[in-house]
Amino acid sequence: MQSGTHAMHQLALGLRVYEVMPHPMAPSIHNEDFASTVQSVQSSRFDGPSCKIGINGFGRIGRNVLRASLTRSDLEVVAINHTCNSIKDLIYLIRYDGTMGRMDPHKEIVAVSESLITIGGQPIRLISERDPRLINWRELGADYVVESTGKFTKRDLALQHVTHGQAKRVIISAPSSDSPTYVYGVNSDAYRPDDSNQVISCASCTTNCVTPVLKVLNQQFGLEQGFLTTIHAATQSQQVLDGYSKKNPRLGRTVFDNIIPTTTGAAKAIATVLPELQGKVTGISVRVPTPDVSLIDLTINTAQPTSLAEILATFRRAAKTDLAGVLSVSDEQLVSSDYKGECCSAVIDAAACNELNPQFFKIIAWYDNEWGYSNRLLDLAVLVHSQEQA
Structure with a gap:
């Protein structure tokens, strides 16, 4: 010893x-x-x-x-x-x-x-x-x-x-500007084990949350346009105390006492993963002083008239079939800390979603930006491995 x-x-x-x-x-x-x-x-x-x-x-x-x-x-x-x-x-x-x-x-x-x-x-x-x-x-x-x-x-x-x-x-x-991007459960079925995919990107945690939601909505009801706001937990790229940020002056401000509007790469990545939504969805990020768990606030205009009840029913079906383990729906009155350790990429908050008219809706979904994303990385790795073995 x-x-x-x-x-x-x-x-x-x-x-x-x-x-x-x-x-x-x-x-x-x-x-x-x-x-x-x-x-x-x-x-x-x-x-x-x-x-x-x-x-x-x-x-x-x-x-x-x-x-x-x-x-x-x-x-x-x-x-x-x-x-x-x-x-x-x-x-x-x-x-x-x-x-x-x-x-x-x-x-x-x-x-x-x-x-x-x-x-x-x-x-x-x-x-x-x-x-x-x-x-x-x-x-x-x-x-x-x-x-x-x-x-x-x-x-x-x-x-x-x-x-x-x-x-x-x-x-x-x-995110990677020059590597193929795959979001598990959204476009991962397009992956093939060729030389172009020797290096791939799993996108960002926010992209992994919003794209399954958008895919379901667009396939079932069609999307005319949408706006995303991600209420995002703090990350290590932010400052403990006020300082300088090359990316954005606001991101140089202390993470502790501020709500900080900034950009989100998910706004561009959406069209990379779902090309059919090119030019239809954009968004921003709002950084908040919490250590983990984030939320997307998605305002959408559907092509087909529908209802919030039907939208939620569609999400529930997807959560039991194609997007099982990636998307889920919660009817409980929960807050961010309740979602620490959540494995799904997106959890629809049914009670927080809203409807203005048959074509205008607000969809709220939670995600653990660390744990959920890490699980999708592993899912993608297993998928890549399975293709190698095929």
């Missing part, structure tokens, strides 16, 4: 600490024998082939992707590229989260070495490399990379995970 202050810190985090002696089997991303050993352990966890994922970037989305993966049996995270100073710091971030709560205590985290942990018995390789050209994802056992640094949103940058890292595909956890 380790001794001294370092071991005391490890024990304070509730870790098991094992002595790792210098040995050819010691964890190193350059040791092929060790890599194959880890892979054989992972492969035995499921009866069938699983989707093996590497996470590049361990911020809010990266950590939520890891947590969400631990609730599923159709995939596994096998490697994480992080920027923490030590494994102790990394495990602290995994275990504790003021927004999402503490890690499931039944998922024991074991620190095997500085480059290997297990969570609930599942081995996860750890690396800390800022240059994606120096990461060998295949050696780490990852077929697909969730690119969640926020820095490599351009195709040529994200493609380095394929050309240098030997991953099969990359899914960017942000």
Whole structure:
């Protein structure tokens, strides 16, 4: 066992600490024998082939992707590229989260070495490399990379995970200006495993919320026009105290005491995902001082006369069929904190929706902009994997 202050810190985090002696089997991303050993352990966890994922970037989305993966049996995270100073710091971030709560205590985290942990018995390789050209994802056992640094949103940058890292595909956890965009349940059925889709984008959390709603409305009633306002929880891109923002002067103001109007990329992304709505929907974002859970306020003009009751009935049918697990409807009088940990991309708030006349409606839908979005990233990864296996 380790001794001294370092071991005391490890024990304070509730870790098991094992002595790792210098040995050819010691964890190193350059040791092929060790890599194959880890892979054989992972492969035995499921009866069938699983989707093996590497996470590049361990911020809010990266950590939520890891947590969400631990609730599923159709995939596994096998490697994480992080920027923490030590494994102790990394495990602290995994275990504790003021927004999402503490890690499931039944998922024991074991620190095997500085480059290997297990969570609930599942081995996860750890690396800390800022240059994606120096990461060998295949050696780490990852077929697909969730690119969640926020820095490599351009195709040529994200493609380095394929050309240098030997991953099969990359899914960017942000909008991308030059990569194909797929929203699970909306246009994901158009995905094909060809070279043009080596790097794809999962769009934004807001796009993942609003496009299923718009798709249902347009297919059933036709949409003449619409305006979106997303009441959006604070993000790490905002300022703790007043400062400077290159993007927007208002975003330089403190997140704590302000309601901040700004733009939303979802306004443009809607037409990318649903081309039939080109020029019909636009919108803005209003940032509010809450840590998680957002809401879309969608005002629409339908082509066909209908009623709010029929619109809600249509949403309920979709939630049980094509969009099961992506969209749902709530009749309860809930508030934002009640939707923390919500897996669906959009939850229609039936009581908050409204009708002015047979062609003019307001639709309200909630979304956990971290957890729901992270689950869609994983759904998209599984879909990509299934296409590879077909």
